[in-house]
Amino acid sequence: MVHIILGAALAVLLAGGVSVSSKTTRTRKVENRKAAAEARVAVRFEVRFPAVSSPDTIYLSGNLKEAGAWRPDGMALDRNGHDLAVGVARLPAGSVLEYKITRGSWSTVEKDSAYEDIPNRLFVVPAASEHGRDGVVVRADVAAWADAAPRPASTLTGDIRFHERFGSRHLGNERTIAVYLPPGYETSKARYPVLYVHDGQNAFDAHSSVIGVEWGIDERCQELIESGEIPPVIVVAVWNSDDRMSEYTTAVDTGHGQGGRGRLYEKFLIEEVKPYIDRVYRTKRGREHTAVMGSSLGGLLSLRLAWERSDVFSRAGVVSPALWWADGEIFRRIERSQRPPKISRLWIDMGTAEGGHPEFNVDTLRRLGSLLEKKGYARGRDFMEFVAEGADHSERAWSARVGDILKYLFN
Template sequence: MKHLALLIFLAGCGSVAPFPDSGVVGDSGVVSVEDAGVQPDAGTSLTTTLVVKYPAGTHTLYVRGNKLPLNWNSGIAMTKVSADTWTLSLPTLTSDLEWKPLLDDTTWSRGPNWTAKLHQRVEVAPRFTRDEGEWSVRWPNFPSTVLGNSRGISVYLPPTYLENAAARMPVVYMHDGQNLFDASTAFGGVTWRVPETMNAAANDGRFREAIVIGVDNTGSSRIDEYTPTADPMYGGGKGELYLRFLVEELKPRVDSELRTKTGREDTVLIGSSLGGLISSYAGVKRADVFANIGAMSPSVWWNGRVLLTLVSQSPSSRPTRVYVDSGDSGPSNDGVVDTRELVSTYRALGYTDGLKHVEQAGATHTEAAWASRLPGALEFLLGPR
């Protein structure tokens, strides 16, 4: 009976100065290592090369930093090599560099400093004027041939994306999109505070800026779509079709219309409750697309805890990072015992640093609890700037 009660609940469901010697790596819009962000300089292995991607127009980009020939009081002009690419080579450096670009040597880039490793090339895509991103319901009725239905899709675009047309971003796909942004559609009127979380990280550098895709559930089909197998009591079992919708229909549209980083290492899938269940299942079936999986208070109990068996049988291609959490209170204790079993199953596969497990004392199975844990989950799944 407690599962029946739980299932009823589930169905409802200005210029910034530098940070001298702070040691903080990265800023909004950092280009990943995979996208040629940090690599040995092609011209000479003894030169540190800074590359800034930014369409500056009539402005000139300058650099200040903490090691000679740079300083924090006045900058050195970069060389413009294309409409949105600027470079500066520093052959005399003898150690790692902390640095920041400026527009016309007056307007600092937003967020923390960057770090350039000695004798390497680092490429960044900064912003200088925006502090906040924007969200909207981009596709009110996104159709799915695979599922035979349609749903709303909301999109959050981070501040660097909006200001800097040269910036490409990782993407976070989140289930139950109604609960992410708007209190008027969120379960119980409580949102996950996604814009606030993303904007804060864009400015303090806690994790990389990212596009967020909020995928609405369809109400009556939610249980079907978020479950990997049919449960004798509750039905369901269309999870594989839902994953096909994400991979074959939604993601191609997102990647074609937005400036995304399309690779698996820059793609996150995260959800809670049944959304955590289907996210974990996606890690089993589609790790080729989603290398970063977030399962918040996952419904491990579904169909005799079949998820434990499915995860234990994961193929050799697996997610790079897996985040699992729960509370420990409320009528079901937020499934804390089952969640621990799921974590043990991941560890049996060999996960160590690529797995993070969080138990929030006193937390229950609620939107407010998931909202409070979202920053930590994204910090692990997206990584620092």
């Protein structure tokens, strides 16, 4: 059995063949390629972790279906003592596994020793022929758990109102909605444009944020409004649910085995949330004054809403979007469109250090920009394509550029 320690150099193995004209040989080559594609390698994970008093199960949550397709309770490991968990997964040979270790939720995900977020762990699954039935062993050490960190104090800034247990007949669940009101709202009779933000628990407050880091949208709005760089705006932060992955997508991703409730979430946002906000607060209700923004799957959702529901949203912040979802289904959706929607402002961006394949992510963003140009949108005027040098896929990175996004969307 071969032992692999995380952090060692990972080899990418390339296999070649000899071209011959024999039909029998060609058939064998096709069969061999098929067998190679279906080949699996037994990977044994041994995870050491800080002892916890509760009997929580330890999980791997990763990009591959076998590792839970990014569900926080993806692949359960067996506890072996108070600080060791083990489990075996049969992973596709040659695949790249990105993963984190959790205790069943993102609020109990692993952290570094300073309780900071860590990059995804990476493991390249070797060729099956190298290790045979013995497989390989991957050892990982968890430095700390997110829920063991001292929760940061509330960082709310300005006038923020909470609507808890906001129910949806379309989705059949409840969530919190937080509403930021601009300076002078209480002493004015004016109406204001509105920005709807997905993953709203991360928008305003480090205390409610999943990883203890907020976007700082409330602070940026206060600064930009008071300096006159953007007009006063209302921000509606819609918290996510445990079914986030399915609610934010309309297509099922076969690798993740999830997705497809996006139409219901769209109805929730447009038919339930927006009418309530328009009734309770002094909003400018027209499409020209309504924007939507989100990151990752929330960025993908914001792009789709702007593209398909421009009758409601004329502006969108598409931040680090998960354009890869369902094999790039969003590109096919846009390509099929005969009449481009009337989008006033569209911000699209990506960091150069996002995930295990940052070059691919940036190239995919550029592909989106080229497609928008093909559909008749002008760079700068209709959309802004921004590549954030050195930025990873995190709230901290998004916070660093949210001010620029707000200025673009509302000027």
